[in-house]
Amino acid sequence: MEARRKRLVLATLCGTMFMAMIDNVIVNNALPRIGQQLHAGVGGLQWVVEGYSLVYAALLLTGGALGDRYGRRRIFLTGLVLFTAGSAAAALSASIGFLVAARVLQGLGAALLTPGTLSILRHVFTDERERTRAISLWSGVSALGLAIGPVVGGPMVQAFGWASVFWINVPIGVAALVLGLRVLPELATRARRLDLPGQLLAALGLGGLVYALVEGPARGWTDPVVLGSGAAALVTLAAFVVVERRTADPMLDLRFFRDRVLTGAVLSAFMVSFGMFGASFFLPLLLQGVMGWNPTDAGLAGLPMTAMIVIAAPLSGAVAGRFGPRLPVVTGLALCATALAGLSLYDEHARYLEYLWVLVVMGFGMGLTFAPVSVAVMGRVAPAEAGMASATVNTLRELGGVVGIAVLGAILTSRLSAALAGPLTRLGVPADARRRIADAVTGPGAAGVELPGPVRAAVNVAFVDGLHVALRAGAVALAGTAVLVAVLLRPDRARRPGVEREAVLTG
Template sequence: MAVATEVRPRPDAARPPGAPRKGVILGVLCVALFIAMLDNVVVSNALPTIDRDLGAGVSGLQWVMEAYSLVFAAFLLTGGTLGDRYGRRRVFLVGLSLFTAGSALCALSGSLGVLVGGRVVQGLGGALLMPGTMAIIRHVFTDDAERARAIGLWSGVSGAGLALGPVVGGPMVDAFGWASIFWINVPIGIAGVVLGAVFLPEFAERRGRLDVAGLVLGVIAIGALVYALVEGPARGWASVPVLAAASVSAVAFAVFAVVELRVATPMLDLTFFRDRFVAAAVWGGFAVSFGMFGALFFIGLLMQDIYGWSAAGSGYTGLPATIALMAAAPVAGRLSARYHPRVPLVAGLTLCAVALGGLSLYGVGASYAAYFWVLPVLGAGMGLAMSPVSITVMSRVAPARAGMASATSNTARELGGVFGIAVLGAVLTARLSDSLTDRLGAAGLPAADVRHTVDAVTAGGGGGVGHLGQAPPVVRHASETAFVDGLHLALWTGAAVLTLSAAVVAWLMRPERRAEQPVEPSGPVADTRPVAA
């Protein structure tokens, strides 16, 4: 049974800071968040160069990418809980210091093992600092409308970090080498630590016994699940490592739920989800990441392998989506403050579904001018959907639980992206395999050659289309067409999930009845009023 816990603000948290100081605080938090999100994806364009310099191989390159996201997702809940207990400023600064040190280690690495180790340190640092950014915003911006605008900017920066990764990474690697994408974090991180130590307030420490069992079980459950989802497409869903990881995750989640329902101060208070607004917001965050980041992963392959863009050029083609996202996120904050978070969240999910459906209209040979309109719709949908999730969660939880609540919504987003890549990748690969088999068979290729080509093209979830080399034109055309067939089915699947999610969120976030009150599992009574101007 959850019990109330003591909240002891520090002296400098007794009164909200003035407007200039608030601006500095928000700037420090957003810059730290930007580099943490950027490093989710910025490495992608550096992988060929890393392979040449370190001899990483395909499996090694996978771990350069996956080590960060695996640790980041696994420790997000831990970062939020530690911040709630020991101080959000303290844990934020520790996380930013670790992220900066990990970046330096990556830049200096002369071997694959050291590089992967640096990525692990980066991921741990990112997981510790990210929940604190939202929790500090929850404390500093006390007015509902002001907080909504701050969260809108926070969401825009978060999305921009992900969207700008390919745009920033390609040119930097070409001009300065792959180490530059890590070196750039070091001066930014050092400046962030210094400014954070001076300007960030410390507050809202929870007392009570630390939920060590919950911390350990949460890391195991989420880490094993992410591992299974990331490795499933490459190793095979029936492989021993993937099945073992999935089994460990299932058992750990079950035990975690039992523990969290019994301890006095749980790491994740499951009664949060009795509040239908919180449940809807968390699901909305999961759904937009499922549909969008899952689809974006394969859209990059479409741009380069089918439409012929270079790595840097592919990143530049996404700028309309990035600009629209950065413009829409603050608008979503204002809409949430003026009306209700349901309005921009449902609109964002719907626009994302429209964008995915729209992209499925174009096949091999489509021009950029033809499908250009999809990109700003895509970005606007993402920007509108991101802010309301955080605004809803932050407005309906006790301040003492802000870090845990932020970590919960961010973990859902992270898992949504991993699920999206795994599930949509499986849909794409299955359809690609069937279509290519039929097309090559109809072209008269021997059965052995058909099997060999299908295996080559479907390796790595469809990435093999770009590596057919000097294959005969009939094979190349059949492979490209089959890939587009598979991508279209994956896009329709993502659009269907987003459309259904928009309907579910609209229903769950319907106006409250007078007698309906938010669930506050622990801590002081939170500001439970609807976000209003």
């Protein structure tokens, strides 16, 4: 394939991944306006965010399997059409129910198109160094989408309304579709049977798990619906493992996890999302709800983090290509842990320049991890397994974000409720109202919650206290992961440097 066509393929795949990643976070800035104009409560707003994540995480493995069976180009383009149509439907929504349905359609489209991107890159860029550079650029653009969402979301909402955060996807999607039809190659499909039991169990298990994690903070972790969903998800996922072990042609080859390098790579993807999605979800609540920043200023505050991702992503790919993924991945995890711990040192009175270094370190750490994880996985699996491997990495990355928001949110809410008990009792707030206040100030649209002055002051102090505990818990988890991944990604002494590894999964 000539160089010009390769560049166009890379541009198409980078554009679509940027679109899918930015959609994970840009909608957060629009939630207060959506709530006001569509008359939605906290529960409805939460599902505007999580309806996308639920379907995306639940169907990623299925998207990878369908691409292997019916052609990655065909499934990729189908997903692109669905995602673009879902974006237009979301922008035109006149009710919260229609908006959530449109977000579900977006999630379905993203689940179909995402796994094909890495496998197409692996096919098009056959030279190892060329492939590493391409994956580095692709990873950097994906990370940029996550980082730039909050930056551009606030100004867009203020200038053009909440629908603009969905309209932005439509021209990108249409351009990528036109270009993709012209330049994307059709890869050979595998002569495999569809693993329908595995696909059904994976979708139900992952969907139930995400649902329990989403509803847990709102309903309470002992709520029967939450407990039932969580238990059903665990049983279903256990059944999925049993089925995949016994199926001749599984959608997820469990030998993937026997390889310590692959295990270390996907663990890194999961934990970076765990810490950084959790922190990114609650940082706007601190800036807007406690410090009183407007959405535009709160979004622009993230520019240093975005700049560091742009710098670190290509750098990490070059380092991984020369020295292997261990150095950039472990360093990135350590920097992310440092950033979370550093952010916990500041309260509502901190000045922006005082904690600016935290955003720089956070962005650089995130940028260091994205490309090496993908490079490690794509260099370790057979070409026929690239779709499955890509889907596995992205599933765990998405689950990491959902788990991070749920776990760190639960820590924050629990600590906030405990810290609020005394002050609210002294202010004469009834016991049943305390939980509602805690839920209101940690959920979607929290920046717009109106509270009496003394109550707001007490909430701000308790919120910062709870946020500090959650951030430190995330920092400890990331630091521990850095140590474990350093062990898992240790060099193979039996192999000489510079010799390409043989794929461990061989169809």
